Amino acid sequence: MIGQESSQALTAGSSLRLVYDSTRRIGLGSPLHLDYGQRIALLGPSGDGKTTLLNLLAALARPTAGAVRYYPRHDGCNGRPYLTWGASDWRVGEVEAARRQFGFIFQDAHLLPRLTCLENILLPARLYGKTNNGETNGPAEDAIRGWMEAFALTRSEEGAMAGHDVAGLYPHQISGGQRRRVAVLRALANDPAIVFADEPVNGLDGELQGLVMGFLSRWVQARPESRLLIFVSHNPLDALRWSDRCFYFRGGLLRELEADWFRQRMAEHMAPLEVTDAHRARMNRWLAP
Structure with a gap:
């Protein structure tokens, strides 16, 4: 098994960002460290940059600045302890080697x-x-x-x-x-080694949503030393239910949510099985700047 002695899977410095035009950009508010065995949720409303960040981490988009480093857990990277891709270091062979280690679930099938x-x-x-x-x-x-x-x-x-x-x-x-x-x-x-899932349960009913997310969770838990799930969701309840860590964008910068605080707020304001559109809107307001 290739990789570091620690469980780190993906890292990126705080300089990682992508500029769409002169007025719109996304980036990291602080260095990002994701470990194997984790289920990571990127939470927020449509259009806030979740899919873009997912593409940056998955080597599907080239950043304007900064770089991403991946620590392989599978053979197939020629014995290298890590692979890197970034704004000034975009090598096709390295990018393709990383992508072979990833699984992708896109918004459309x-x-x-x-x-x-x-x-x-x-x-x-x-x-x-x-x-x-x-x-x-x-x-x-x-x-x-x-x-x-x-x-x-x-x-x-x-x-x-x-x-x-x-x-x-x-x-x-x-x-x-x-x-x-x-x-x-x-x-x-x-x-x-890593599954990048963009709205993996989009269009499924409640029973199938639980089936799919439960399956993905068990997939990670079956081999926590070598598997990582990163998924996008616009539903705060689902993001918290199926993740170990939850991130959201504020002012174009990625922030990590204090999950215990958020769960406490939900317990105070609503029954867990009675989540309406109004409740979801209230949750999203808690995340607003």
Whole structure:
């Protein structure tokens, strides 16, 4: 296993930022240190920079200033203790090596239309040689099918979550919610070190939201020494329920939320199972400047 003796996974200095134009920018208010075994939530309303920050940390966007450092936990980085990408140090080989260690869940499913759902899920593992042929660390196809059953994507005779078998179907033949769940499983098929999830439960009903987020949480907990989840949410209740640390933007700078304080405020002002749009608006006001 490659990496440092500590559990650090991603770090970035306080100088990390991206400038959209002369008037709009996002950045870090202080150095950022994220460890393996954590579930990190980026919380806030639409348009405040959460997705942009996710892209910077995932080596999908080049910052205007500063750099990100990733400490690998998997083989495949040529024995290097860390990989770096930034404004003045954007090396294609280094960026591609890091991306191979990551799983991505985008706001839109982005499934390939000419591949079946099962082929879409297995694609990252096959591209990166992790098809569990006895020499790799990706999940076997039967394990993937087990995941699909857990996500109500295969036919089951029992339980309220029983669903249709979509493994051999194409993306246009299934619902938006099913496409979303296929995209989540695709992000895990490569056995990634870090999963970057942009609104992973967007468009799913309450039961499926809990199913997906619970699955992602258990995925981290199954191997906390080598897995990290970073997800975007606009729902404060979900962000706090499924995260160990929660961040939000204030004045274009990232701040860490004092989770104990926030949970106390929620307990004082509302029943936990009765969260209306008005309640969510109140939560967001607590985060406002």
